Amino acid sequence: MKAILRTMGGWSQRAPTCCAVVMKHAVLWCAAMLFAALIPVVHAVAADTSLTPEASAAKMAAEHLMTAKIEWRGPSSSPKPLAGKRIAIVSCCEAADGAARASRAMVEAGKTLGWQVNVLDGRGDPQEQNKALNSAIDAKYDGIVLEFVDTTTVSDGVARALKAKIPLITLGTLRNTPDTIPDVSWDYAKHGEALANYMIWKSNGNVNALILLNTDLYVTRNGQWVGTKNVLTDPKKCKDCKVTVKEWPMANIDTQPGSIATAALQANPKINWGWCFDACMSRVSRALIASGLSSKMRGAGFDCNAESLQLIKDGQVEAVCAADPREWDAYAVIDNLNRLMQGQPTVNQGIPVRLFDKTNISTLSDYEMSHGWQGGYDFRAAYRKLWGMQK
Template sequence: MHRNGKADAGVLTTRHAATALLVAAATLLAGCERGSTSDTADAITTGPSGCPEAHARAQAAVKQAEKTDIPWDGPTSGPTAVPGKTIVYVAQTMTNPGVAGAAQGVRNAAAVIGWNVRVIDGGGTPAGIQAAMSEAVTLKPAGIVIGGFDPNSTSQQVSRANAAGIPLIGWHAVATPGPSKKPRLFTNVTTRVDDVSAISARWIIAHSNGHAGVVIITDASILFARSKSELIKKELATCAGVKLLAYENIPIPDASNRTPRQISSLLSRFQGRWTHSAAINDLYFADAAPAFRAAGKPGSGPPFNIGAGDGDPSAFQRINSKQYQAATVPEPLNLQGWQIVDEFNRAFSGRPASGYVAPVHITTAANSHGATSWDPSGYRAAYRKIWGIVGH
């Protein structure tokens, strides 16, 4: 859905050839500078790509990821609903929109299957998360969700839960989806971090025609986030015309305080060389917006900002209104909440994890259709059928 400028296919006359060569030379010198902005805030760049082969691969991948008519490809069979369960969702911090969105998805699915849910907020600090996990284990629920933090940071509490036979399910808890032996998790619900990272970087490559100056923002205290940002950096390096300007570590709990200052400093340092950004979470761009605005940067970019998760409603609003975010790679948060409940139901029934992993998706103003979340079709009906629940 990205529209790049294309050279006229007609044959240039001799009189126009010199002009064309001058334009091409100017384009090369311009490097990362955009030509203009379309309705979808795309950078229209003329001239040769900064990395033809990587650029072609990126364009194909982005086109696929932007599709919205994706049929349900998750489980269609499994155990019927086990009644009367209570599960606890331990949140890294409910100020993280992805963590909060997944929690709401769990609540929504639990209401359908007939379970009780309690959410305990760890507040984003090691001590708070450990206290929340201790409380969760003490409550002796049927299951515990590890919502967005590294289980190794609460190893004692995880061991107590394992010893008590309480199944643990992670949401973005470890770097890969599926069951985990160390730490012992029944399963971990997430998109594949390498897929999310790759498509975020490829969007930048495709969007910039292979000419970009990039800032990456991460939270190195979260294993999942750190892995994601490192993989983004690795994929960007496949394009010679893309330059990594800065790699910023801003812990999510400190984002509201630190992000504006860091953005102002980066704008002063790099000025027009900074054309694109990738952050491991959309919330950074909410905190960055005042600094961009104060510097006189247009909401539609540059810099053109993509969030490599989690696709919360405020990110969609920024994208739809073209206010300092051009794209996101959203997690299907409500779907993942339903998946967590289904995975617990499998655990309670003595069945293995489903193995389902949602495919990556890119949302822009061109394909969001005004929505405020990425909510694929088909999963509600599929899970209701699996659980043996009819009606609405």
């Protein structure tokens, strides 16, 4: 600045008033800009320091899953797909959008390969699921997918499929019996941990959570719920957290979760969070809205289906969801099933996960808002390239 002033001094004698005015305005402008720039910093620091140390740690953990970079971590090669295969998908319950999304995408992926893919709806009933599996075996399908179906509840059909040497693979079951049956999964416990951390962060450690735990899905009980429970029941992470668990069967998904949540909230107004997968949480949200209780509880879900994403955007009960790209999961199943049918081992498909709330939901495309998160990567093109079917 001194050098500039000296240079200006050469002509300032002719117009000292002008120079002084210009410099005065420049200094004032710089000061104003500096003050404006500091305002959000001051506010941010104030917001952070208002959190307990536990809530601050939870905030950091949750935000990581909201911003982590998405890259292709799937396979780098795949055997050339066999043409003309017939595949049966035994779905746990097509009324649940999380299952229906995967089913539709497997049909789509199969069509790309020239396969005939049929969906058999298990209707949320283990007996119906076992019946569907046995019918697929009787029809001599070339491969069978169990979608969110616990292998222990359909053990009769599983034994028949293995005896018939029909390639069998699961989607989203976490653990299979026998454990030689491959599964396509992602980090379920990480989903649960992220939701717990989000609740702690947003409630500053004062979480009173209603857990709506499905009795049929092994993966929910031993995946997401384990992750959430390990955080919420750890006094080092949340000394004041309270948890109430209510169980319900998949066959009652359309009515029971909503009625349980409504009754629980009326009996205990201190409940401030509800937790379950999105096909359940969307029904809970509808029930609470209809009962005039939508402002009394926030929802934490997982799957990030289209209805839940809209509820989050609109600020209607559900506040956050943990996402896996369900269509990506489906393509991964088809890729591994192709390997199985050619006598090759399955591979880790590197499926990503993400956390969405009202602050980052704007990063989703219109297509994702109506179909669910797609993973932030063109996985369809990646699989077509793997299969040698680039357009």
